[in-house]
Amino acid sequence: MLKMELLGESLKKIGCFQFSGVPCSYLAPMINYAINIDSFIMSNNEGDAVAIASGISLANYKKSFGVVLMQNSGLSNALSPLTSLNYTFEIPILGFVSLRGERDDKGNNTDEPQHELLGIITDRLLQTCNIAYDFLDRDFNKAKWQLEVAYNCLQQGKSYFFIVKNNTFEKCTLNHYKNIFLKKNINIFQTKDTNSDFLPKRIEVLQYLNHFSKINQIALFATTGKTGRELYEVEDLDNQLYMVGSMGCVSSLALGVALQTSKKVIAIDGDSALLMRLGALSTNAYYASLYNKGNFCHILLDNESHDSTGGQFNLSPNVNFAQVAHFCGYEKVFIVSSFEELEQALCFFNNRNNGGAIFIYIKILKGSKENLGRPRITPREVSLRMANFLHKD
Structure with missing residues (x-):
């Protein structure tokens, strides 16, 4: 499995170190890592997270890129900005989407019933939206090579997504949480x-x-x-x-x-x-x-x-x-x-x-x-x- 600290350093090298998203248990190590380094914007839905990540990319044109994290059920929520903001304006972001509803060897859903369909069509959705993607490898050396492929795509103004299966990451403890309480007087x-x-x-x-x-x-x-x-x-x-x-x-x-x-x-x-x-x-x-x-x-x-x-x-x-x-x-x-x-x-x-x-x-x-x-x-x-x-x- 991938150690998030090592993957995080590789992400930094390609300018992908600022994250936004909506939590998913499969991506918890990645989200915890991002929170631990004070680099995560918690969004209320996946479409907003995509827009925030797009703003990060726009402001840092080709020097660094926003990273969005989401469950595949939230991918459908994000289709509007992915197709009419990122694609249309050519603002690239890097995405990690979990594969809930993955099938076993017999083709049965291994997850909750609400993930039944998305478990089948996650990769198809990305393909339909002309978003380049790959399944993130659990081996660090292979994953590092995959990041280089993603980086070349981002440099061309195109978004790139990784589909993340269960148990891809080692656990990462959430050990730092900065919070403020806004005055409502x-x-x-x-x-x-x-x-x-x-x-x-x-x-x-x-x-x-x-x-x-x-x-x-x-x-x-x-x-x-x-x-x-x-x-x-x-x-x-x-x-x-x-x-x-x-x-x-x-x-x-x-x-x-x-x-x-x-x-x-x-x-x-x-x-x-x-x-x-x-x-x-x-x-x-x-x-x-x-x-x-x-x-x-x-x-x-x-x-x-x-x-x-x-x-x-x-x-x-x-x-x-x-x-x-x-x-x-x-x-x-x-x-x-x-x-x-x-x-x-x-x-x-x-x-x-x-x-x-x-x-x-x-x-x-x-x-x-x-x-x-x-x-x-x-x-x-x-x-x-x-x-x-x-x-x-």
Whole structure:
């Protein structure tokens, strides 16, 4: 069996030493090792973990790569970012996925019934998604050679996954755990009397964010759909990334980037997208506070609809996003009821040198710009220039 300390050193040599994921007993030695070296981001679902790992890779373009760990049942959860973020933007990550539901010599399921199907199709899923993969060998010398193959694939901008069978690793004791407890004192909740007359168009807010981020050299990540398309039409800049697909993953991607850079990072989210992956809020808040860099801001534009798919209703009116963010541990929460208040919130964020996550909530009108086009720059070009922007002084 593989000794995790030896494999860990080999992973470091190929720049794969920062992990995110959701625990699995088969991968427990690997996860414990990553936690022991203070290099594991605990995600609430596998799709978010993929997005976080992608942010790590994006911020460290070809120098180091994010590593994602998951059970094969969670692989289905991760298909959205794997196919529409990693593949489309050519952002490579290294993955380790456990093989629950492995068959015995007679073809019988050796695991719990919920792993019946995934035990058969894990490798097929990866193949269908054009993700190169291999079954991780229990022999260290062979595994080390496999890592070199994976590294060459990552250098070409392609993700690589290892399928991990039971008892591949020796046990690794969890001997170090850094934890912080986020303050949830209602008195620090930032709010003013809401001005019901303030209901801007989305593109008006994006124009403001475009200008502010340009003059302050802030990395701006826009959620999929009409938010990214309208931001592109406002002005196409090197510090902007327009998500396509991967609905709900924009804040996780931005968090992965923010933890790797000294630059300020803003994620512009939509209400429908955030509802899809609401668990990301606790991850964002916890790790932004743990790293204490003061460079992560999450802006929510709420129009109570699925605007990009025809304006259907969503369940946003039943959710107080600002309070959810607050009680998840965001350090400051602003409910914006004027452009003056938006400027104050953004200046607070831009002027700080440390601290946790910032959440800015803005209620906006339904609808979008007429004759709205689509970006004429490819996702690969967008990710490449964002990587270059992140490395500029």
